[in-house]
Amino acid sequence: MKRIMYVLQNEDGSFYWKNENTSSSHGLKDGFENAYLFKTKKGAEQRKKIPCYSKCTIKEVELKLVE
Numbered sequence: 001m002k003r004i005m006y007v008l009q010n011e012d013g014s015f016y017w018k019n020e021n022t023s024s025s026h027g028l029k030d031g032f033e034n035a036y037l038f039k040t041k042k043g044a045e046q047r048k049k050i051p052c053y054s055k056c057t058i059k060e061v062e063l064k065l066v067e
Helices: 041-048
Strands: 002-009 015-018 026-029 057-064
Antiparallel strands (some): 015 026
8 A cells, every 4th residue: 555645845955844733833854754744735835835935846755554
């Protein structure tokens, strides 16, 4: 089973992150392990419309369940 999700990556390689519990904790952090996974490309595009994230690119992420 696999699923496609999306992340925002900045020019410097950092990723958009968001704390699941606090909506005010967000920004850009180094390392993919901090990346926020958007369920849809449209969701990533909506966040990208905010000026501070406008230079980020949307990257596809394939999640695969390994048994």
